[in-house]
Every structure is written in C-alpha cells, then in structure tokens.
Amino acid sequence: MEEGIVEVSDTTIAAVKGRRVWDSRGRPTVEAEIELAGGARGRAISPAGASMGAGEAVDRRDGGSAFGGLGVTLAMNAVNSEIAGALRGRDAADQHAIDKRLIALDGTPNKARLGGNAIIAVSMAAAHAAAAARGLPLWQHLGGDAAKTIPLPEIQIFGGGAHAGGRLDVQDFMVICPGARSFAQALDWTAEVYRAAGALMKDEGRLRGVADEGGYWPEFDGNEQALAMLLRAIERAGYAPGEQVAISLDIAASQFGKRGRYRLARDRRDLDSDAWGEVLLRWIERYPIRMIEDPMAEDDPEGFAHFTSAVKGRVQVVADDLVVTSAQRIADMARRGAGDAALIKPNQAGTLTEAKAALDAARDAGWGAIVSARSGESEDVTIAHLAVGWGVGQFKVGSFTRSERMAKWNEMLRIEEALGARAKFAGKNVLP
Ligand code: 2PG
Ligand code: MG
Numbered sequence: 001m002e003e004g005i006v007e008v009s010d011t012t013i014a015a016v017k018g019r020r021v022w023d024s025r026g027r028p029t030v031e032a033e034i035e036l037a038g039g040a041r042g043r044a045i046s047p048a049g050a051s052m053g054a055g056e057a058v059d060r061r062d063g064g065s066a067f068g069g070l071g072v073t074l075a076m077n078a079v080n081s082e083i084a085g086a087l088r089g090r091d092a093a094d095q096h097a098i099d100k101r102l103i104a105l106d107g108t109p110n111k112a113r114l115g116g117n118a119i120i121a122v123s124m125a126a127a128h129a130a131a132a133a134r135g136l137p138l139w140q141h142l143g144g145d146a147a148k149t150i151p152l153p154e155i156q157i158f159g160g161g162a163h164a165g166g167r168l169d170v171q172d173f174m175v176i177c178p179g180a181r182s183f184a185q186a187l188d189w190t191a192e193v194y195r196a197a198g199a200l201m202k203d204e205g206r207l208r209g210v211a212d213e214g215g216y217w218p219e220f221d222g223n224e225q226a227l228a229m230l231l232r233a234i235e236r237a238g239y240a241p242g243e244q245v246a247i248s249l250d251i252a253a254s255q256f257g258k259r260g261r262y263r264l265a266r267d268r269r270d271l272d273s274d275a276w277g278e279v280l281l282r283w284i285e286r287y288p289i290r291m292i293e294d295p296m297a298e299d300d301p302e303g304f305a306h307f308t309s310a311v312k313g314r315v316q317v318v319a320d321d322l323v324v325t326s327a328q329r330i331a332d333m334a335r336r337g338a339g340d341a342a343l344i345k346p347n348q349a350g351t352l353t354e355a356k357a358a359l360d361a362a363r364d365a366g367w368g369a370i371v372s373a374r375s376g377e378s379e380d381v382t383i384a385h386l387a388v389g390w391g392v393g394q395f396k397v398g399s400f401t402r403s404e405r406m407a408k409w410n411e412m413l414r415i416e417e418a419l420g421a422r423a424k425f426a427g428k429n430v431l432p
Contacts, residue, residue, distance in 0.1 A: 009038025011093040011133045016122060018079025020072055023048055023376045024404040025212060028072045032079050032121035034129040036092055042128025046117040047347055048376035050212065051162040051171060051252045053298055053321035055329065057350035060115025075115035083114065083122055093130040099123055099353035111350045123351040124382045138382065139415055142389025150183045150416045150425045151387050151395035152176055153409065154248050154291065154370065155190045157197050157233065158226050159211025159399070160218045161252045163375050167211075168218040169264045171252035173226050174396075175234065176290060178428030179244030183416045186425075187400075187409055189237070189245055194400045197233035212375045213398030214405050222267050227287045234288075242288030250293035251280075254321045257297030273303035277310065284315055290431050293318035293343065304338035313432050316341050316368055325349040327361035334365030340432070341368030344392065346383065359390055368430055370394035377404035381411040388415050393426030 015035040023029040023045075033043045048059060060078070062071030086105050090098060102123060106114040131141035139147055154174050161171030175193055180186035197216060201207040206219040220226045230247055239245040253276075256263050262276040263269075271279065273296060280295055292311070296303040298321040308317045319339035323329040325348035333339055342362040346355040362369045371387040373396065387395045395412065398405040416423050 006134050006136065009040055009133045010036060011040070011091050011130055012037040013087050013090050013092050013126070013129075016079060016084035016087050018076040018083075018118065018121070020076050021045055021378065023378050024402060025376050027070045027376060028067055029376070029378065030072050030075050030079065030115070030117045030121045032118070032125040034092060034122070034125045036129050036133055038133055040129050040133035042092070042125045042130070042132055044121050044124030044128055044382055045378040045380040046121040047374035047378065047380070048117070049345075049347075050375045051255050051321070053254065053324040053348065055324040055326060056348045057111040057116030057120070059117040060112070072115075072117060075118040078114045078118045079122060083118065087122070092126045093133070095123075095127055095130070096353050098126045099351035102351055116347060116350045119350050120347040123353070124346065127352055128382070137415070137418070138385035139388040142385065143391060147389050147391060148419055148422050148424050149388065149391045149393055150412065150419065150423050151371070151393050152178070152426045152428070152430055153183065153186050153190070153412070154394060154396040156213050156215035156399040157194055157230055158218045159213055159215035160226070161255050163212035164218055166265065168220060168223055168226060169256050169266050170223045170226070170249060171255065172213070172250035172293070173215070173230050174248040174250070175230070175245050176248050177245050178290065178431060179240070180425070180427065182423075182425045183412055187413070189239060190400055192237040193233050193239070193245060196237040197229065200229055200233055200236065210399070210401055214402035215399040223264065224283065227283060231287055242290070246288045246290040248291035248293075249289060250320070251295050252321070253294050254297040254299070257300060260300055260303070262297075273300055273306070277303065277307045280307065281310060284311060289315060291316045291318060294320045294322065298322050301333060301336055301338045304333070305336050308337055308339055312340075316432055318343055318370060320345075320372075323358075325355055325358045327354070327357040330358055330361040330367065331365060334367055339367070341370060343370050343372045343396070345372045345374060346386065347374060352386075355386075356390065359392065368394065370396050372396040373398055373405070373408060379404060379407050381407050384408045384411040384415065387412075393430035
C-alpha cells in the first residue's frame with residue numbers, strides 16, 4: 001500500500017468500445033471498455049432505474065418495437081463513434097477532465113443526446129482503466145491509504161412499488177444491522193432474516209417468488225402487513241429488533257404522490273401530505289424503523305422538510321428522487337431541511353465526477369450518504385469500490401438473492417478482507 005512504489009503504465013486512452021449487454025431485467029444496456037496506451041483496460045456496465053426521479057440523467061433508448069423500445073444501439077454507437085473520438089489521446093487518470101469532456105460533448109442538461117447510459121458506462125470504465133494502470137483495485141486507486149471505511153449495508157427483504165407491479169405502494173422493505181460488528185456479520189444476520197421471512201411467507205401460503213431486486217414478491221393485503229411480517233422475521237431469526245437488526249424503508253413516494261395528494265392503492269386511502277406523514281409516524285412508533293427514503297414525493301419538498309423535522313434524531317430521512325444525485329439539489333434541499341441523507345447513484349448524475357460532487361455537497365451540508373445500486377443491475381461491482389474509495393458509510397444494493405445483487409455484497413466482503421485489521425466498519429455510527 002506504499003503509493004510511491006506503484007508503477008504506472010501509460011494512461012493515455014488508446015481505444016473506447018461500446019457494446020450491448022443485458023441487465024438483470026433482461027433488458028439491453030451499455031457496456032463500455034477502455035484500453036490505454038500502456039495496455040491497461042477498464043470496463044463498466046450502466047445500470048437502469050424503474051422508479052426514476054424527474055431530474056435524473058436520461059438513458060438513450062432506441063424506441064420502436066424491438067425489446068419494448070428499450071434497445072441501446074444508438075447509445076452504443078455514440079460510445080463507439082463520438083465519444084471514442086473525443087476521448088482518444090486523453091489521460092484516463094484525469095477523471096475530472098474526462099467527465100468534463102463527456103458533459104460538454106453531450107451538451108444537454110440531462111445527457112439526453114448521447115445518453116446517460118452511454119456516458120456513465122464510459123466514465124466508470126475510465127476509472128477502472130486508470131486503476132488497472134496502477135495495478136490497484138478501484139477502491140484503493142480512489143481512496144488511497146485513507147480508504148478504510150466499510151459501509152453498513154441496507155438490504156431488501158420484500159420488494160414492492162415499481163419493482164413488483166405495484167403489488168404494494170411502498171417500494172423497499174429493508175433491514176440494516178446496527179448491532180453488527182463487521183460487514184460480514186451484517187450479511188450473516190441478514191441471511192438469517194431473509195430465510196426467516198421466506199419461511200413465514202411459506203407457512204402463510206404467501207410465497208410468490210421474488211421482485212426486481214430479489215426481495216420476496218409482496219403477497220400482502222396492505223403495506224403495514226409487510227412491516228409486521230418483517231418484524232416477525234427479525235424476531236424469528238433471533239435478533240433484537242431495533243438494536244441488532246432494524247427496519248429501513250424506501251417509500252419511493254413519487255410513485256403514488258402528486259401535488260400534495262398521496263393515493264395508496266393497496267390501503268385504499270387518499271391522504272394529504274400531513275395525513276400521510278401521520279401514517280408514517282405511527283409506523284415508526286410501532287416498528288423498529290431507523291431509516292426512511294423518499295417519504296414524500298419529489299414535488300413536495302415542504303412535506304419532506306416537515307417530516308424530516310418530525311423524526312429528527314430518531315430516523316434518518318434519505319432523499320433519492322428529491323435530489324437525484326445532484327450537488328445543486330442536495331444543497332437546496334439541505335437548506336430547506338428536506339432530508340438529512342442523500343442516496344448517491346452514479347447513473348442519476350451521469351458521470352463519476354458529478355456523483356462525487358453530490359457526495360461532497362451532502363457532506364458539506366452535514367448530511368449522511370448512501371451509495372446505491374439501481375433496480376436494473378448487472379455483474380458490475382463498481383459501486384462497491386466507490387463506496388469504500390469515497391469513504392461512504394452506507395451501501396444499498398437490493399436484496400439477498402440474485403447474482404447482480406450478491407456480486408456487490410461479495411465484492412464488499414473481499415474489500416473488507418483485503419483491508420484486514422485496518423477496516424473500520426461504519427456500523428450504527430452512521431445513523432442518527
Ligand atoms: C431506488 C432504486 C433502488 P430504481 O428507488 O432507490 O431501490 O430503485 O433503481 O428503480 O430507481
Ligand atoms: Mg429510492
């Protein structure tokens with residue numbers, strides 16, 4: 001780990017290639033591969049969201065009838081032609097310059113012209129190539145000797161919302177393990193809770209397979225029933241609810257809330273922002289909930305702020321759709337008191353440089369941060385490296401099945417092992 005003796009091969013970009021690969025929903029996505037003059041290579045695959053914020057970088061899709069219009073031939077061609085031409089001869093080790101060039105080349109505020117999917121794949125591939133040229137894993141390339149924080153994982157047990165055909169209104173019913181002493185132990189405990197939840201579902205005749213992120217398909221009569229079952233699963237697995245294993249929710253309220261009205265199809269309720277907030281507060285009293293993401297819709301920052309102040313110090317309030325990994329929006333919402341942590345999804349921003357700027361904005365505001373996957377994923381494990389390399393204390397990847405999820409958990413296990421005694425597990429310190 002002595003930086004001085006690392007030999008770096010030539011990091012000049014020699015070639016950029018785009019190819020079409022497939023994501024975890026069986027949809028086309030973009031992979032970028034960059035080759036450097038010194039022979040090092042880097043590769044990355046763009047993920048894709050289903051419950052997307054209005055302000056996100058936009059993926060370029062072919063339209064038409066093939067693959068439901070989700071083809072990425074145009075985005076792939078953009079990598080192979082325009083982007084390749086613009087980046088050849090540039091230094092892959094200068095991430096800032098690479099990303100600046102990509103942003104300027106695209107020229108739109110939301111990366112719609114070349115495609116957010118094309119741009120984020122290239123941005124991440126450049127980072128991998130630069131790390132490979134130094135012979136370092138990406139986390140170490142990014143963070144150097146300072147990188148030793150291993151994040152607290154946030155792991156889905158039941159899917160819902162846009163990831164499960166609207167079967168429940170709430171999107172993610174997750175667990176965190178504030179009582180665990182290491183990442184590995186947090187996974188051990190989560191595996192037991194996941195198993196217990198599956199056994200309970202089976203006993204009650206509710207087992208229907210899994211949703212998009214690998215959590216059980218939510219065969220419940222209402223949102224609160226899922227919370228009750230999750231609490232029972234924690235207890236059945238033998239953990240102290242709240243202390244050892246707690247609940248985290250991603251409400252993804254933009255999916256059912258518009259202009260201050262929250263329409264819960266499952267619970268057959270139509271509530272205003274305050275009344276919906278009251279429902280959430282009751283859930284917090286009844287269940288060991290320590291984190292809530294997007295409790296209110298992206299068009300309701302006032303409701304968001306109101307809720308944040310109501311639960312201050314008890315529950316971490318995470319902004320996802322509300323801030324879409326934008327430094328500017330995070331600064332704005334922090335000023336308004338809407339949320340106290342930001343989800344960091346690189347493809348919402350479109351480049352690594354912008355995602356890092358969003359993280360810096362969260363830190364400047366005194367907010368927490370969670371590096372997050374998307375509901376459409378692949379074997380790409382870049383985000384595990386970003387979390388550690390950037391020193392982020394929380395990590396959200398989806399559930400505890402399906403290899404596109406397990407690839408990231410497993411990569412984090414390897415990083416924790418590589419750090420050995422130097423690893424510092426963030427644990428419960430990241431929570432209020
Ligand atoms: C979210 C993510 C991941 P999607 O809302 O936080 O659960 O979902 O990738 O569909 O936006
Ligand atoms: Mg979300």
